[in-house]
Amino acid sequence: xxxxxxxxxxxxxxxxxxxxxxxxxxxxxxxxxxxxxxxxxxxxxxxxxxxxxxxxxxxxxxxxxxxxxxxxxxxxxxxxxxxxxxxxxxxxxxxxxxxxxxxxxxxxxxxxxxxxxxxxxxxxxxxxxxxxxxxxxxxxxxxxxxxxxxxxxxxxxxxxxxxxxxxxxxxxxxxxxxxxxxxxxxxxxxxxxxxxxxxxxxxxxxxxxxxxxxxxxxxxxxxxxxxxxxxxxxxxxxxxxxxxxxxxxxxxxxxxxxxxxxxxxxxxxxxxxxxx
Amino acid sequence: xxxxxxxxxxxxxxxxxxxxxxxxxxxxxxxxxxxxxxxxxxxxxxxxxxxxxxxxxxxxxxxxxxxxxxxxxxxxxxxxxxxxxxxxxxxxxxxxxxxxxxxxxxxxxxxxxxxxxxxxxxxxxxxxxxxxxxxxxxxxxxxxxxxxxxxxxxxxxxxxxxxxxxxxxxxxxxxxxxxxxxxxxxxxxxxxxxxxxxxxxxxxxxxxxxxxxxxxxxxxxxxxxxxxxxxxxxxxxxxxxxxxxxxxxxxxxxxxxxxxxxxxxxxxxxxxxxxxxxxxxxxxxxxxxxxxxxxxxxxxxxxxxxx
Numbered sequence: 001x002x003x004x005x006x007x008x009x010x011x012x013x014x015x016x017x018x019x020x021x022x023x024x025x026x027x028x029x030x031x032x033x034x035x036x037x038x039x040x041x042x043x044x045x046x047x048x049x050x051x052x053x054x055x056x057x058x059x060x061x062x063x064x065x066x067x068x069x070x071x072x073x074x075x076x077x078x079x080x081x082x083x084x085x086x087x088x089x090x091x092x093x094x095x096x097x098x099x100x101x102x103x104x105x106x107x108x109x110x111x112x113x114x115x116x117x118x119x120x121x122x123x124x125x126x127x128x129x130x131x132x133x134x135x136x137x138x139x140x141x142x143x144x145x146x147x148x149x150x151x152x153x154x155x156x157x158x159x160x161x162x163x164x165x166x167x168x169x170x171x172x173x174x175x176x177x178x179x180x181x182x183x184x185x186x187x188x189x190x191x192x193x194x195x196x197x198x199x200x201x202x203x204x205x206x207x208x209x210x211x212x213x214x215x216x217x218x219x220x221x222x223x224x225x226x227x228x229x230x231x232x233x234x235x236x237x238x239x240x241x242x243x244x245x246x247x248x249x250x251x252x253x254x255x256x257x258x259x260x261x262x263x264x265x266x267x268x269x270x271x272x273x274x275x276x
Numbered sequence: 277x278x279x280x281x282x283x284x285x286x287x288x289x290x291x292x293x294x295x296x297x298x299x300x301x302x303x304x305x306x307x308x309x310x311x312x313x314x315x316x317x318x319x320x321x322x323x324x325x326x327x328x329x330x331x332x333x334x335x336x337x338x339x340x341x342x343x344x345x346x347x348x349x350x351x352x353x354x355x356x357x358x359x360x361x362x363x364x365x366x367x368x369x370x371x372x373x374x375x376x377x378x379x380x381x382x383x384x385x386x387x388x389x390x391x392x393x394x395x396x397x398x399x400x401x402x403x404x405x406x407x408x409x410x411x412x413x414x415x416x417x418x419x420x421x422x423x424x425x426x427x428x429x430x431x432x433x434x435x436x437x438x439x440x441x442x443x444x445x446x447x448x449x450x451x452x453x454x455x456x457x458x459x460x461x462x463x464x465x466x467x468x469x470x471x472x473x474x475x476x477x478x479x480x481x482x483x484x485x486x487x488x489x490x491x492x493x494x495x496x497x498x499x500x501x502x503x504x505x506x507x508x509x510x511x512x513x514x515x516x517x518x519x520x521x522x523x524x525x526x527x528x529x530x531x532x533x534x535x536x537x538x539x540x541x542x543x544x545x546x547x548x549x550x551x552x553x554x555x556x557x558x559x560x561x562x563x564x565x566x567x568x569x570x571x572x573x574x575x576x577x578x579x580x581x582x583x
Contacts, residue, residue, distance in 0.1 A: 008380050015374070015382075018367075019391040022459070026394075028417055029406055041415035044424050090300035097293025105297055112308055116516055118539060119565050122546050122558050123314030124307065129326075139307075146304035177292040206399035208519050213547055224401035228523060243409045250402045258397055262390055265397070269460060270467035 026251070033248040037239035055245035062233040065249050067219065068226035075137050075211070075222055076204035079144035084197050086145045091154035092185050096167065106155075109148040125213055139214050140222075144204075150196055157192040158185070195268035198261050202254065223250055319558035329555060336559030346560065349541040350567070352446060352534060356521070357514035359450035360457075365506065367454070368461035376469045376495055378477050379487045389466065392459035400456075404523035407452055413437040439524055445531035449521050453514075461506050468499040504579050508572055515568050518543070538564050 032040050035049035059065065094106055128139040162185065170180045186193070208224040215221055221229065227250050236242045258265065319336055323329035340346050371392070375385050395403070410418045419435045426433035439445050480490050518539035525535045542564065546557035 004379075008382075011374055011380060011382060015371075015384075015388055018371075019388060021455070022391050022394055025406060025410060028410060032417060040417065041420075044417055044421045086299050086303075089296050093293045093296025097290045097296065099290050099293035099297075102293065102297075105301060108304070108309075112304075114512075115312065116512055116565060116568060118516055118542060118561050119315055120308060120311035121315070121542075122318060122554060122561060123311030123316075125547070126314060126318070126554075127307070127311055142303060143307040146300050146308060148304075148308075151300065171289070177289065178295075181296070202397060206397075206401075208399065208401050224399045227399075227401045227405060230405065231526070240409060240415060243405060247402050247406045247409070251398055254397050254399070258394070266389065266393065266463065269393075269463045270470075 029244050029248050029251075032241060032244035035241050035244075037241045040240040040244070049241075051241050052245070055239070055241040058235055058239050058242040059246045059249070062236055063218070063226055063229065065223065065226065065246065068221060068223040069253060071220060071226075072205050072222040072224075075140045076201050079141045079204050080197050080201045082141065083144040083147045083150055083200055084193055087147050087150040087154055087196070088186060088189055088193060089181065090151045091158055091189075092162075092181060094151070095155045095158040095162075096164070109152055112148045113152060121209075121213070128214060134214060135216050135220065136214075137220075140204075140207075140211055144200075147200075150200065153196065154189060154192060157189055161192075162188050195264045198257070198264050199268050202257065202265075205254065315558045315561055318555050319562050321555040323553075323555040325552050325554060332555075336556045337563065339556065340559050340563050345536075346538070346541060346563070348533070349536050349538045353515055353517060353537040353539075356446050356450045356453070356517060356535070356537065357511070359447055360453045360514060361507070361510055363451065363454035364458045364461055364510065365503075367458040368465055368506075371458075371462045372465040372469060372499065373491065373495075375466060376491075377487060378481055378490055385466070389459065389463055392462055394459070395456045396460045398456075400519035401523060403452065403456060404520055407448075408439060408524045411438040411448065413440060440529055440531055442531045442534040445525055445529070446521075446535050449517075449524060449535060453517070453520055457510070461510070464502050464506055465499050468502040469495060500579075504576075508575055511571060511575065512568055515564065515571075 027046070031046055031048055033055060034052045035045075036051040036054065039049060039051075090105075094102060124139070125134075128134055131139075133139045166184055166188075167180050170184060171177075175183075206224060207222075208228070211222045212225045212228065215225060218226075218229070227246065230236055230243070230246060236246065318329075320331055320333060321329040322332045322335070374380070375382050375388075410416050413419055413435045416438075418438070419433075423433045423435070436444065438448050476494055477490060480494060485493070516539050517537045521535045521537055522540050522543070525532055529535075538560070542557055542560045544551050545553045545560060
């Protein structure tokens with residue numbers, strides 16, 4: 001029995017060490033964001049310094065990260081809302097109505113869930129430049145209307161949680177189909193929709209490759225792309241405190257989202273795993 | 277008469293389906309289907325950037341298959357992926373074993389899984405800059421910390437150039453990638469285990485089944501489909517690895533040629549001014565797709581054979 005307790009304690013210690021490994025880099029980042037560049041390169045400590053304001057000045061002299069956050073919001077919020085609304089609409093259409101081509105659309109969704117993004121990247125850029133949409137947010141927002149993975153997930157959810165009798169009852173009462181969609185379908189899928197929206201928002205917010213290819217005016221860059229331009233600033237690169245500060249600022253919004261919605265985030269991954 | 281009218285009404289209702297699906301289909305055709313086909317078409321042309329192009333058949337594919345830099349990029353990607361996946365799935369699997377163990381009944385799953393998942397949420401750009409700075413061989417806090425620890429024990433530490441040494445840099449990228457993703461894999465495996473009622477485990481325990489029997493006979497079969505899913509998605513994701521190595525290892529870095537992934541190779545020809553050859557880059561995209569396809573089919577077959 002003593003062996004049992006010792007082993008259990010050892011397991012807990014291992015789990016805690018792993019948890020520390022997950023948080024330690026972020027802790028170092030927070031501490032270093034408050035220290036001066038010359039302190040950081042000469043010594044190691046976990047005691048915060050007094051250079052927070054100084055690092056803020058150096059960083060924001062090169063770029064305005066709040067503008068980057070605002071730009072990221074301008075892309076991520078509409079993309080998330082459009083994706084949620086139209087994915088629910090498509091999923092409902094596919095799950096509830098028997099029409100010609102239903103199975104073709106669903107088949108195409110399955111195929112495109114398997115196709116890696118790089119296959120469309122070059123053709124996509126060519127299309128965007130033909131439409132004169134380079135350096136605008138449209139190519140980052142509009143494609144969100146057609147999100148195969150989200151549609152697939154919501155279609156499964158609607159099939160298992162929406163009873164046809166509800167819609168039929170509404171029909172007898174004379175309700176238009178679109179009215180039923182807004183008043184019956186959307187409220188019923190809202191728990192699944194919430195998780196999809198949070199994950200969609202985080203994905204959009206963190207997206208790097210596509211915005212980097214599409215955007216080029218510095219004042220239009222989203223936060224991750226703006227962050228990457230940091231490589232060009234000698235002021236920041238010669239001051240490690242400023243680098244840590246910039247990284248810390250870029251992480252804060254996602255940390256807030258995580259603290260508020262962790263329940264949804266965790267359940268969305270579990271749901272995805274069981275569904276697949 | 278009445279029956280006929282009823283049927284036509286049902287068809288009329290079903291016509292609403294077109295309306296509900298229409299926005300998706302239109303946007304899907306324009307922004308997903310067309311670009312994929314356009315890339316395929318371009319892969320048979322000699323298009324440089326913009327302007328005129330000629331149809332050159334399979335020349336791009338042949339050139340790609342002959343380019344040793346393409347294969348070295350693929351080899352780099354595979355090397356990074358293997359280290360990454362072994363760590364990521366191995367760790368997730370161990371954690372799943374610990375938390376589903378019937379003997380120890382570990383507590384705190386909710387807190388631990390939140391912490392383990394945390395790195396997965398942060399943008400790869402931020403992670404790249406954070407580790408690039410932490411791991412700098414001269415000024416990075418990681419080496420300075422190691423130096424302090426070594427000197428505490430009266431030893432001297434020769435700073436390791438984590439992201440500049442050709443033999444080390446790829447592994448460092450792989451470890452960071454695993455650090456970002458093991459929590460995600462762990463959550464998925466746990467979801468598989470928890471999908472089953474605990475009665476199963478208790479009944480087995482009452483029947484006198486040992487914990488290893490329970491693990492082998494109940495837990496493993498339960499999570500097998502999820503293991504397959506995680507393995508395949510992480511393979512597809514792994515072969516497309518870009519953000520982390522692209523941002524951490526710069527062109528001037530001596531380790532660059534050992535860390536350049538297929539996606540970085542594609543980016544070089546698709547989007548980098550100076551080296552841009554759109555037709556060739558399109559062929560590279562399809563080469564990568566074919567490789568991913570073949571490997572996923574092989575992987576699926578392997579999983580099936582074991583059944």
